[in-house]
Amino acid sequence: TQDKQLTDISVGDLMISSEKVAHVQINNPLEHALLVLIKSGYSAVPVLDGSYKLVGTIGKTAILNRVLGLERIEIEKLSDIRVHEVMNDEIPCLSSDDTFMNGLNAVINHPFVCVADEDGYFDGILTRRAILKQLKRDIYT
Amino acid sequence: TQDKQLTDISVGDLMISSEKVAHVQINNPLEHALLVLIKSGYSAVPVLDGSYKLVGTIGKTAILNRVLGLERIEIEKLSDIRVHEVMNDEIPCLSSDDTFMNGLNAVINHPFVCVADEDGYFDGILTRRAILKQLKRDIYT
Numbered sequence: 001t002q003d004k005q006l007t008d009i010s011v012g013d014l015m016i017s018s019e020k021v022a023h024v025q026i027n028n029p030l031e032h033a034l035l036v037l038i039k040s041g042y043s044a045v046p047v048l049d050g051s052y053k054l055v056g057t058i059g060k061t062a063i064l065n066r067v068l069g070l071e072r073i074e075i076e077k078l079s080d081i082r083v084h085e086v087m088n089d090e091i092p093c094l095s096s097d098d099t100f101m102n103g104l105n106a107v108i109n110h111p112f113v114c115v116a117d118e119d120g121y122f123d124g125i126l127t128r129r130a131i132l133k134q135l136k137r138d139i140y141t
Numbered sequence: 142t143q144d145k146q147l148t149d150i151s152v153g154d155l156m157i158s159s160e161k162v163a164h165v166q167i168n169n170p171l172e173h174a175l176l177v178l179i180k181s182g183y184s185a186v187p188v189l190d191g192s193y194k195l196v197g198t199i200g201k202t203a204i205l206n207r208v209l210g211l212e213r214i215e216i217e218k219l220s221d222i223r224v225h226e227v228m229n230d231e232i233p234c235l236s237s238d239d240t241f242m243n244g245l246n247a248v249i250n251h252p253f254v255c256v257a258d259e260d261g262y263f264d265g266i267l268t269r270r271a272i273l274k275q276l277k278r279d280i281y282t
């Protein structure tokens with residue numbers, strides 16, 4: 001993607017492919033999801049179902065909000081609640097043959113946007129960093 | 142910044158000014174910092190000292206990592222540890238008269254970058270969203 005014009009670059013050229021993306025499963029307990037988010041350092045990750053279809057995203061804020069009591073953070077509740085009870089299931093989604101401009105528009109309001117195929121199987125994520133790096137190359141050449 | 146060329150735009154034109162930025166103080170207990178991060182929804186915020194000088198940033202991952210024990214998350218420890226024990230004090234910093242390109246370069250690897258004056262007083266933050274929105278305007282005009 002070094003010498004390509006922005007108009008020749010697709011979302012698939014810039015995305016992080018699914019095998020390199022940390023994710024959780026829809027039926028995991030919140031405790032597991034929070035540990036994945038702490039160990040990886042990511043703010044949020046995709047949620048997949050048992051057949052590897054994309055169903056939403058989940059982040060640290062939503063998990064902590066769910067166990068925030070009046071007096072304290074009720075951390076022991078994390079093992080009783082499942083990912084699907086807290087995840088965000090209204091998320092934007094791209095396809096790998098979408099244009100660079102569609103990708104840029106999608107990440108303006110989201111740190112990353114998931115990529116899935118026409119049957120809903122998870123392909124990867126497009127991040128703001130990938131878009132910004134490509135834009136920098138485009139301005140300097 | 143609608144019709145300006147990128148070369149005419151400064152970091153000061155795009156930054157969120159300090160009074161609109163959630164922040165914590167260097168001597169706050171971690172419990173307070175985590176509540177600010179949960180309530181605001183932000184992944185990380187700037188850390189200021191008593192005289193409103195910028196000293197670092199702190200995020201949810203660093204706080205949770207600090208209380209992550211072998212068996213469980215030891216949430217009760219949050220009230221015994223202070224922000225300065227966990228914060229990241231090696232952060233990039235911009236000045237409000239820096240160029241747009243300097244701002245773009247800074248946010249490639251950071252979701253936001255703090256802006257401070259030559260004496261170190263906090264002026265605000267430059268976010269990836271602000272840079273992306275301006276780049277979109279530049280491509281369409």
Ligand SMILES: Nc1ncnc2c1ncn2[C@@H]1O[C@@H]2COP(=O)(O)O[C@H]3[C@@H](O)[C@H](n4cnc5c(N)ncnc54)O[C@@H]3COP(=O)(O)O[C@H]2[C@H]1O
Nearest residue numbers: 020021022041042043044045111112127128129250251252
């Ligand atoms: N382990 C690491 N090594 C180097 N840099 C790191 C890093 N973790 C985070 N960063 C930097 O911090 C930015 C924000 O990360 P955050 O976790 O909030 O937000 C991330 C995270 O929620 C998600 N993400 C990125 N890579 C991921 C992956 N491999 N698996 C799952 N989620 C990922 O996409 C968001 C945007 O990512 P983006 O790269 O644009 O932006 C990243 C990247 O610039």
Ligand SMILES: Nc1ncnc2c1ncn2[C@@H]1O[C@@H]2COP(=O)(O)O[C@H]3[C@@H](O)[C@H](n4cnc5c(N)ncnc54)O[C@@H]3COP(=O)(O)O[C@H]2[C@H]1O
Nearest residue numbers: 109110111161162163182183184185186252253268269270
């Ligand atoms: N309350 C809200 N309303 C609307 N959209 C929201 C939002 N909270 C987060 N977002 C969206 O999510 C992105 C990532 O937020 P995050 O908290 O991980 O990462 C944020 C946060 O750590 C920090 N930040 C942004 N605004 C802040 C503020 N007013 N005070 C303190 N920190 C702020 O800068 C990072 C990048 O911000 P950016 O705007 O580029 O990107 C934001 C924005 O697009």
